[in-house]
Every structure is written in structure tokens, then in C-alpha cells.
Amino acid sequence: MNDITVTSECPELAEPYLRQVLDTAGLAVEYVRAERNTLYRRGADGEEIPVSDFAGGYGSVLLGHNHPEIVTRARELLTAQTPVHAQFSRHxxxxxxxxxxxxxxxxxxxxxxxxxxxxxxxxxxxxxxxxxxxxxxxxxxxxxxxxxxxxxxxxxxxxxxxxxxxxxxxxxxxxxxxxxxxxxxxxxxxxxxxxxxxxxxxxxxxxxxxxxxxxxxxxxxxxxxxxxxxxxxxxxxxxxxxxxxxxxxxxxxxxxxxxxxxxxxxxxxxxxxxxxxxxxxxxxxxxxxxxxxxxxxxxxxxxxxxxxxxxxxxxxxxxxxxxxxxxxxxxxxxxxxxxxxxxxxxxxxxxxxxxxxxxxxxxxxxxxxxxxxxxxxxxxDSFSCHIALTVLDLLERDGGRAYRRAEERGEALRAVLDSVHADFPDVVKEVRGRGLMLGLEFHDRSGASSAELRELAGSGLFGYFLAGHLLRRHRVRTFPTASAVNTLRFEPSLQVSDAELEQLRAGLREVCALLRKEAVAELLPSGD
Structure with a gap:
């Protein structure tokens, strides 16, 4: 039998160019565990480092990472050997x-x-x-x-x-x-x-x-x-x-x-x-x-x-x-x-x-x-349909408590973003969105006095570098929107806490202060 042991020395074959781009912005991080609104990465000494997840799987984890009821249901289905491949039959x-x-x-x-x-x-x-x-x-x-x-x-x-x-x-x-x-x-x-x-x-x-x-x-x-x-x-x-x-x-x-x-x-x-x-x-x-x-x-x-x-x-x-x-x-x-x-x-x-x-x-x-x-x-298939039914039950439970929670947490998140906008109107252009789907747009910096900031603004990776700084310095995970890289997206789960919102506020305020000072070196991975 062939040896399929994989070592850290193996060449990068899974989308290596994307990995390189993420490395450039300081976003090439491996996460080893996830729960609620938190992802965990490994530190240099092997310890878990929590990261507050405001990207939320691009909107996939409204109920939180590894929601206990969903995980329990998944285990039940797999233990019961529920059929996945039973096409062309009654479902x-x-x-x-x-x-x-x-x-x-x-x-x-x-x-x-x-x-x-x-x-x-x-x-x-x-x-x-x-x-x-x-x-x-x-x-x-x-x-x-x-x-x-x-x-x-x-x-x-x-x-x-x-x-x-x-x-x-x-x-x-x-x-x-x-x-x-x-x-x-x-x-x-x-x-x-x-x-x-x-x-x-x-x-x-x-x-x-x-x-x-x-x-x-x-x-x-x-x-x-x-x-x-x-x-x-x-x-x-x-x-x-x-x-x-x-x-x-x-x-x-x-x-x-x-x-x-x-x-x-x-x-x-x-x-x-x-x-x-x-x-x-x-x-x-x-x-x-x-x-x-x-x-x-x-x-x-x-x-x-x-x-x-x-x-x-x-x-x-x-x-x-x-x-x-x-x-x-x-x-x-x-x-x-x-x-x-x-x-x-x-x-x-x-x-x-x-x-x-x-x-x-x-x-x-x-x-x-x-x-x-x-x-x-x-x-x-049986597995995904039963999981989706569990999701709907969680959303509809207690008269739609999850919907109300999304509105309440969305208002709290909006208040954080609005406060950053109010304090840095020269840096932040606008806050937009609804509920737990919000965006914060930065002013275009292509006319900045700093040549380094002009270069960053014209790189097509402006928002990715800001996201990389938030990740490294503040343990906050977010990304720019794909077609508007001056806009950072915020799509956390219902589990997002007040403490995590304050963590985000502190991180965004520091990013805005650095942009105001045009301190580009401090925003880049080498500046941390």
C-alpha cells in the first residue's frame, strides 16, 4: 500500500496563488476549532487563540459555529446511518x-x-x-x-x-x-x-x-x-x-x-x-x-x-x-x-x-x-434536509425569538459602526445594511499625501490589509466585500456578545486612527 502520510514540507497545491495573496495581507491563518461566534487558531506555543468572527462564513453561520442542537442532530443522523445517496426515490x-x-x-x-x-x-x-x-x-x-x-x-x-x-x-x-x-x-x-x-x-x-x-x-x-x-x-x-x-x-x-x-x-x-x-x-x-x-x-x-x-x-x-x-x-x-x-x-x-x-x-x-x-x-438527501428542519425550528421557536435577536444584535452592531463613523467622518464614508448584514465603507485613499497609502489604495487589496490588521492586532475576523474592497462586511452570528462588539469597536477605531495619520507601515503585517 502506498504511504499517504502528508508532511508540512509538501508543496502547496490547493490554490497556492490565493494562499500567497492571503499571506500578503496577513490573513493566511489556519483555524482549528469553532464555537458560538468564535474561531480558534494555534499560537506559537500551541495554545488556542480566540478570534471573534464577524465574517460568519459569508453569512452561513447565523446560529453560531457548531450550534449544540444542530451538532446533536447531525450526530443522531449519522449514528442512525441516515441515507445520503438514495437518489430517485421518495424523500x-x-x-x-x-x-x-x-x-x-x-x-x-x-x-x-x-x-x-x-x-x-x-x-x-x-x-x-x-x-x-x-x-x-x-x-x-x-x-x-x-x-x-x-x-x-x-x-x-x-x-x-x-x-x-x-x-x-x-x-x-x-x-x-x-x-x-x-x-x-x-x-x-x-x-x-x-x-x-x-x-x-x-x-x-x-x-x-x-x-x-x-x-x-x-x-x-x-x-x-x-x-x-x-x-x-x-x-x-x-x-x-x-x-x-x-x-x-x-x-x-x-x-x-x-x-x-x-x-x-x-x-x-x-x-x-x-x-x-x-x-x-x-x-x-x-x-x-x-x-x-x-x-x-x-x-x-x-x-x-x-x-x-x-x-x-x-x-x-x-x-x-x-x-x-x-x-x-x-x-x-x-x-x-x-x-x-x-x-x-x-x-x-x-x-x-x-x-x-x-x-x-x-x-x-x-x-x-x-x-x-x-x-x-x-x-x-436525508442528512441535509433534517439539518435544515432543525435550523427552521430554531428560527421559529418561541414565536420567532431568533428573528428578534437578529434585529437586536443588528442594532447593537450598527451602533458600534455608527459611532466609529461619527468619530472618523474623514476616514469612514458610510455605514449600510440591515440586521446582522452590515457594511462599513472607507473613503477612497488614492489621493492621499502618503505614497505608501496611495499604493495600498490602488492595490485592489485595501480592505484585505485592513482586515489583516484587525485579525493580527485585535483578534477580529472580517473581510471586504468582493466587488467593493473599500467596504468591510460584518455578518456575525446571533451569539455575538457585547464584549465582542467592544473588541470590534476598539479595532476599527485604531484602524481609522492609523489611516488618519497615514501610518501605513503599522497597518501592514511587517508593522505588527
Whole structure:
């Protein structure tokens, strides 16, 4: 048998460049244990060093690391040898989870319309499933429209045979010779309809949005660094500035397509237009995570809802970071009056242990055919479904005590960030977010008098160096948002204590003081 012993001298093969980047910022730390809102690393003498976790698994551990009830449930399931690989069989636990999610969603939306569940393993996979389902639905709607147009052409042809006339203006509008009569009209209508129907789907998404890095979802992510290298692989998106309803209407005017139909009115052939569903879906985060923690306003949520209803474009609400109680409700979007045709949930759904996600589709949009053409090896398994049911129970227990806790802890965290902003307005630009999903944006330092600070500001790693200093000097773990590196994110668990909040306050105040003094050397790993 081969010796598979691994030593510390083995070469770095697991994403070595990322390791190098983390090293540069002082963030390449191995954590050896986790509980509540704390991660532990090893010190030089082997002792455990606690680190207050304000990154929270990018929103995955709202209930805390290794929550005792979730761990107990996981042990019970594994001890009972619960099946993980039992695909293509009956999964009652998945149905129980879907029903439990529906009960909460119905309460928050004030509706009784069912949402059907398609399970996955990650947030990006849930987005991919939503996009695939929306495109299946779009294709089926286009087929129905073409069939209807074909039927109306057949009826019009029969009417012409019975004496209906083809006005010259109809031929002129279509650019066909009047001498050929209805035959040229029919031929041109079919040609145009086939061309319009073959138009590739377009997606709408917000500037600053992040929906994953898989083949489809990366094209819906606004950050060009992630998207453009793969632009030829998937359908394209049109990005809308957050809050700009006029831009929405301009995009629609530029991209809309129609199908033509022939009708008979008073013995004369007329040609009418029907809107073709070019836009497959509009993807929205109620609170943008990677884009800098920008909340969606109720006013713009209403504009999106009305616009999409007018053109029959489904709304996919991406609740992967903001959902599952982080903002004080299961759905952050319910707080701003946005109702989705689709919802994607992940991260906290797995309780910080199971890797699971779900895509929910409302009954009015659901296509049963999707269940045959889409599948996922690990999805809908007993382990992850039972863990997710435990998570929902913890959120809903005692009349939703966890939601109230998220709001209360969020207000306490906001007070800390606001106090830092108030004392350092020349350093901190803004505090944004909702509940336990907050961001603190620093002013751009590219115009600083210090050449070292200008270089740091232009490195693309500004926020990572600040996070590295907080980790090394103050034992506080956070990260910048991926597409807005001047913004630090704060997504701790419900377990975050007042002492940890004060620890964060002290750390941020020192960072701000160093930036004010332009003391770059003290912010870098070599300065500690």
C-alpha cells in the first residue's frame, strides 16, 4: 500500500496563488476549532487563540459555529446511518422541509400560493436552477405564442380564401409586394416570428449584484473581473443601476422583441403585435452582499415589481446571504414588499454544517417538466434536509425569538459602526445594511499625501490589509466585500456578545486612527 502520510514540507497545491495573496495581507491563518461566534487558531506555543468572527462564513453561520442542537442532530443522523445517496426515490423529509418553508413564506408574504422546491448544494447552484427553470418556462411560453400565431395565420388564410382582402398598407408595413397577396404576408410574418423567437434570452440584474461564479451565475454577477473572462459561455445580462427605474424602461425599449399575428377585422387582414418574452428573469438581492452591502429600497422594489409584471418577466430574489433570518425575517425581501416568482436560499439553511440550498418557484410559474431535466447528486438527501428542519425550528421557536435577536444584535452592531463613523467622518464614508448584514465603507485613499497609502489604495487589496490588521492586532475576523474592497462586511452570528462588539469597536477605531495619520507601515503585517 502506498504511504499517504502528508508532511508540512509538501508543496502547496490547493490554490497556492490565493494562499500567497492571503499571506500578503496577513490573513493566511489556519483555524482549528469553532464555537458560538468564535474561531480558534494555534499560537506559537500551541495554545488556542480566540478570534471573534464577524465574517460568519459569508453569512452561513447565523446560529453560531457548531450550534449544540444542530451538532446533536447531525450526530443522531449519522449514528442512525441516515441515507445520503438514495437518489430517485421518495424523500418525505424533503417534502417536510418544503412545507415548513412554505408556512413561513406564506406568513411573511400574506399569501397561500404554494412554492415548489428544487434542492441543491450551494447558493450558486440554486441560482443556476432558478435561471434554468426560468428559461424552460420562457421557451414554453414562446412555443405557445408561436402556436397561437400559427393558428391565427391559418384562420386568416381561410378568410382570404373566402373573400377577405389584404390592404396595401399591411403589405407596405411588412415590406412585401402587394401583388403576391396574403402568401407574401404569411411568409414574412413566419420569417419575422422565427427570427424573433430565436433571439437569445437576456437577464436583468442590478449593478453591484453578485449571484455566484458558475457558468451561468457568473454572467449575472456585475463584477467584470469575474464575468468578462467567461462572457462567451452563457446568456448575457443587462445591468441596472440600483434605484434607476428610467434605466429599466430604456433597456426594455432597446431590447424588446415582438411576435406578429394576422387577424381579420371587418373582412380585412390586419397585423398585430404580441410582446415576446426576451427577458428570462430579473435577479435581485434584497441586500447586496459582495457589491458593498447596499439594501434595496421599498420604492425601487415596487418599481421592479411593477415593471416585471408589465412585461411578464419573473423576479428571482436571491436571499442566499440576506435570508434565513439575518435581517430579522426569513426573507429580507418581505421587509421591502418585494415578492419573488423564485427564491434562492442557502448558507444558514445548512446550519453551518450541511451543504445545502433550495430554489423555490411559485405555483403560477412552476413547470413540472423541470423535475426531469434537472438533478443534483447530493441534493434532497436525508442528512441535509433534517439539518435544515432543525435550523427552521430554531428560527421559529418561541414565536420567532431568533428573528428578534437578529434585529437586536443588528442594532447593537450598527451602533458600534455608527459611532466609529461619527468619530472618523474623514476616514469612514458610510455605514449600510440591515440586521446582522452590515457594511462599513472607507473613503477612497488614492489621493492621499502618503505614497505608501496611495499604493495600498490602488492595490485592489485595501480592505484585505485592513482586515489583516484587525485579525493580527485585535483578534477580529472580517473581510471586504468582493466587488467593493473599500467596504468591510460584518455578518456575525446571533451569539455575538457585547464584549465582542467592544473588541470590534476598539479595532476599527485604531484602524481609522492609523489611516488618519497615514501610518501605513503599522497597518501592514511587517508593522505588527
Amino acid at each position: 418525505p423529509y424533503a417534502n417536510h422541509l418544503a412545507a415548513a418553508l412554505n408556512r413561513v413564506i406564506h406568513r411573511e408574504l400574506g399569501t397561500d400560493e404554494p412554492y415548489f422546491a428544487i434542492f441543491g448544494n450551494s447558493g450558486a447552484e440554486a441560482v443556476e436552477a432558478a435561471v434554468k427553470h426560468a428559461e424552460l418556462d420562457r421557451g414554453m411560453r414562446i412555443s405557445a405564442l408561436l402556436e397561437e400565431a400559427d393558428g391565427r395565420l391559418t384562420a386568416a388564410r381561410s378568410a382570404v380564401a373566402d373573400g377577405a382582402t389584404v390592404p396595401a398598407e399591411v403589405c407596405a408595413r411588412l415590406g412585401v409586394p402587394a401583388t403576391e397577396g396574403f402568401a407574401s404576408v404569411e411568409r414574412e410574418i413566419r420569417r419575422r416570428n422565427e427570427k424573433s423567437a430565436a433571439s437569445p434570452p437576456l437577464f436583468l440584474a442590478l449593478e453591484g449584484g453578485f449571484h455566484g461564479k458558475l457558468v451561468g451565475s457568473v454572467q449575472l454577477t456585475h463584477n467584470e473581473g469575474y464575468r468578462l473572462p467567461f462572457k462567451s459561455l452563457a446568456a448575457q445580462a443587462r445591468f441596472v443601476p440600483n434605484g434607476d427605474a428610467d434605466h429599466l424602461r430604456k433597456i426594455h425599449a432597446a431590447e424588446r422583441r415582438t411576435l406578429l399575428a394576422a387577424d381579420v377585422v371587418d373582412g380585412r387582414i390586419t397585423v398585430t403585435e404580441r410582446e415576446l418574452p426576451v427577458f428570462c428573469a430579473f435577479l435581485v438581492e434584497p441586500v447586496q452582499g459582495e457589491g458593498g452591502v447596499h439594501p434595496l429600497t421599498a420604492a425601487f422594489a415596487g418599481e421592479i415589481q411593477r415593471f416585471c409584471a408589465d412585461i411578464d418577466c419573473p423576479v428571482i430574489v436571491d436571499e442566499i446571504q440576506s435570508g434565513m433570518g439575518r435581517t430579522g425575517a426569513l426573507l429580507a425581501s418581505s421587509r421591502v414588499g418585494l415578492r419573488g416568482d423564485y427564491y434562492t436560499l442557502a448558507k444558514t439553511l445548512g446550519g453551518g454544517i450541511a451543504k445545502t440550498s433550495v430554489m423555490l418557484v411559485r405555483e403560477a410559474r412552476y413547470r413540472k417538466e423541470f423535475e426531469i431535466v434537472h438533478s443534483s447528486t447530493f441534493a434532497k
